[in-house]
Amino acid sequence: MKRILYNFYIALEAVKFNRSRAILTALGIIFGVAAVIAMMAVGKGAKQELLEQIKLVGVNNIVIENKDVSQEKQESKAIEEIKYSPGLSMSDLDALIKLVPSVKKSSPEIKYDALAIREGKGFQVIFSGVHTDFFSMFNLQLSSGSLFNPVHIDRSKPVCVIGQTVKNRLFTDEDPVGKYLKCGDLWLQVIGILESRAIDKNTAGNLGLS
Numbered sequence: 001m002k003r004i005l006y007n008f009y010i011a012l013e014a015v016k017f018n019r020s021r022a023i024l025t026a027l028g029i030i031f032g033v034a035a036v037i038a039m040m041a042v043g044k045g046a047k048q049e050l051l052e053q054i055k056l057v058g059v060n061n062i063v064i065e066n067k068d069v070s071q072e073k074q075e076s077k078a079i080e081e082i083k084y085s086p087g088l089s090m091s092d093l094d095a096l097i098k099l100v101p102s103v104k105k106s107s108p109e110i111k112y113d114a115l116a117i118r119e120g121k122g123f124q125v126i127f128s129g130v131h132t133d134f135f136s137m138f139n140l141q142l143s144s145g146s147l148f149n150p151v152h153i154d155r156s157k158p159v160c161v162i163g164q165t166v167k168n169r170l171f172t173d174e175d176p177v178g179k180y181l182k183c184g185d186l187w188l189q190v191i192g193i194l195e196s197r198a199i200d201k202n203t204a205g206n207l208g209l210s
Contacts, residue, residue, distance in 0.1 A: 145192030
């Protein structure tokens with residue numbers, strides 16, 4: 001015990017006669033620990049944000065896209081012959097469901113860039129054709145109206161569900177449900193409006209949604 005007290009006294013004396021060095025050492029320790037804590041907090045926050053973004057689109061979803069082999073053929077001269085493929089089809093989807101029985105829901109999707117027009121106002125949109133399961137798979141909630149039903153799919157009804165951005169651009173002061181808008185060469189009736197949700201473009205792209 002006496003040795004411990006003696007060593008403590010010696011340490012106090014050293015700090016007393018080397019105040020500047022002691023202060024700088026303490027500051028170095030404080031800033032070093034603070035920097036480590038800050039980096040850990042930033043990393044944890046980024047991880048949590050990414051998990052929240054993934055939850056928005058479903059944590060168990062797998063997005064399958066067809067590959068454009070024409071560009072690969074141009075870039076690689078070593079490939080002598082590549083058979084033409086029209087891309088993925090509904091037959092491919094049916095075969096996938098049969099081969100993978102653990103698939104609970106599925107939805108084909110086809111996208112086009114189109115100009116949506118309503119009473120002289122135009123807005124560039126991504127026009128997507130999807131199945132009824134698409135909304136539940138990606139946790140898309142309705143703000144008003146209704147979603148697609150099997151009757152719409154079977155009879156190829158010209159209906160659409162729009163997001164808040166399209167609503168604000170083309171239906172500023174009116175309820176869009178039941179109204180019509182022109183999307184490309186098609187006249188579509190709005191049957192539902194989706195709730196807005198916060199997901200940035202970069203994350204959407206990384207998840208295959210852009």
